Amino acid sequence: MLINSIISSLKRELREIISDKLYIAILLLLPTLMILFFGIIFYRGAIEGVPIAVVDRDFTPLSRQMLGMINATSGVDIAFEEMSIYDAEERMLNGEVMGIVYVDQGFEDSIYRGESAEVGCYLNGANISASGVASRDIQLAVQSFSAGIELQRLQSMGVDNAQAMVEIMPINIQSNIISNPYLNYGYYLAPIFMILGIVVFTVLSTIYAVGRELRYRTAQSWLSVANNSLAGGVVGKLLPTTMSMTLMSQIIYLVLFVVMGMECEGSYIVLTLVTILFIIVYQTVALSIISVTSNLRLALSLGGGYSVMAFTFSGITFPTMAMYGVAQAFSKLFPLSYFSEFFVGYVMRDAPLRYDVDNLLYMTLFLVVVPLSWRRLQTVVSEDKYWGRE
Numbered sequence: 415m416l417i418n419s420i421i422s423s424l425k426r427e428l429r430e431i432i433s434d435k436l437y438i439a440i441l442l443l444l445p446t447l448m449i450l451f452f453g454i455i456f457y458r459g460a461i462e463g464v465p466i467a468v469v470d471r472d473f474t475p476l477s478r479q480m481l482g483m484i485n486a487t488s489g490v491d492i493a494f495e496e497m498s499i500y501d502a503e504e505r506m507l508n509g510e511v512m513g514i515v516y517v518d519q520g521f522e523d524s525i526y527r528g529e530s531a532e533v534g535c536y537l538n539g540a541n542i543s544a545s546g547v548a549s550r551d552i553q554l555a556v557q558s559f560s561a562g563i564e565l566q567r568l569q570s571m572g573v574d575n576a577q578a579m580v581e582i583m584p585i586n587i588q589s590n591i592i593s594n595p596y597l598n599y600g601y602y603l604a605p606i607f608m609i610l611g612i613v614v615f616t617v618l619s620t621i622y623a624v625g626r627e628l629r630y631r632t633a634q635s636w637l638s639v640a641n642n643s644l645a646g647g648v649v650g651k652l653l654p655t656t657m658s659m660t661l662m663s664q665i666i667y668l669v670l671f672v673v674m675g676m677e678c679e680g681s682y683i684v685l686t687l688v689t690i691l692f693i694i695v696y697q698t699v700a701l702s703i704i705s706v707t708s709n710l711r712l713a714l715s716l717g718g719g720y721s722v723m724a725f726t727f728s729g730i731t732f733p734t735m736a737m738y739g740v741a742q743a744f745s746k747l748f749p750l751s752y753f754s755e756f757f758v759g760y761v762m763r764d765a766p767l768r769y770d771v772d773n774l775l776y777m778t779l780f781l782v783v784v785p786l787s788w789r790r791l792q793t794v795v796s797e798d799k800y801w802g803r804e
Contacts, residue, residue, distance in 0.1 A: 419646025456600035620700035625710030679764030
């Protein structure tokens with residue numbers, strides 16, 4: 415019976431895992447370290463204290479007040495106050511600061527004369543995230559300072575506070591950020607990095623599980639234990655990876671939803687079931703890679719490269735919709751693209767599941783690689799000419 419073949423293959427695989435330190439590392443140790451690593455990195459969530467240098471050539475009460483407001487923001491920290499712009503530029507070139515705020519002479523006099531006063535801001539755009547936070551907080555502080563100056567001017571002319579505020583801000587924008595209202599980078603990046611880790615270790619452990627049978631010429635022994643049932647042998651062999659990666663995914667969700675405080679807007683049961691499907695999909699992809707190559711080293715290289723490339727086309731760091739048409743089409747070759755859209759929509763935005771049916775269907779389509787590569791797999795595990803390859 416098939417169930418007996420599965421159980422026999424599973425028992426054999428568990429013995430193999432226990433006796434193989436590398437196998438244990440891929441299934442348990444490295445995924446756990448990965449979760450701890452990204453959990454610690456993104457625990458704070460928001461980018462704070464981006465170091466900048468200031469050059470205050472005016473050095474008046476108003477210029478000091480404005481710089482104090484900039485320093486009071488959470489995203490920016492005035493790390494250095496320089497006497498010249500050249501010294502500040504040297505700090506930026508050395509990587510000590512991400513930006514420079516320059517206040518020229520006559521800043522306060524221009525304000526008192528009712529003239530426009532300029533503040534120079536130079537940011538290192540090489541790091542978009544840090545420079546974006548610095549730019550946002552610096553602009554907010556300067557605008558608040560400017561509004562305060564204008565409010566005092568209008569009040570001195572006898573305008574009451576309510577009317578003065580209308581004069582200062584005739585149009586008031588109501589901005590509402592959904593899904594991630596605190597702009598927490600932990601909510602934004604931690605899930606995809608951790609899930610990418612699940613992808614990498616799922617693919618590598620699956621390839622290693624089957625590839626080691628070819629590499630060490632034990633494929634026949636494996637099939638014999640499974641009563642010569644390839645289906646039972648494969649299922650029993652891959653079950654430890656499925657269970658291990660499912661466990662790791664639960665630890666990831668524990669870190670995200672409990673430790674980091676991220677909200678799971680959708681059903682946790684649905685999320686878990688889709689995650690298991692996602693893991694199985696990547697196992698089938700990995701199985702096809704080792705079947706086609708019949709070479710453990712080559713399959714591990716191809717599988718690792720394929721897994722990591724999925725992050726580029728996941729649409730998290732750069733939206734898929736903004737990519738060229740060819741790149742958009744290429745992104746469809748990675749199950750992670752569909753899972754990331756499901757995770758953002760269903761878990762973070764609380765979108766009804768019906769909006770993700772297409773993503774789940776497309777992800778499920780990857781299971782067709784099993785029947786397509788099954789005959790090849792039968793060949794490589796039964797003919798010794800494919801065994802013993804490096």
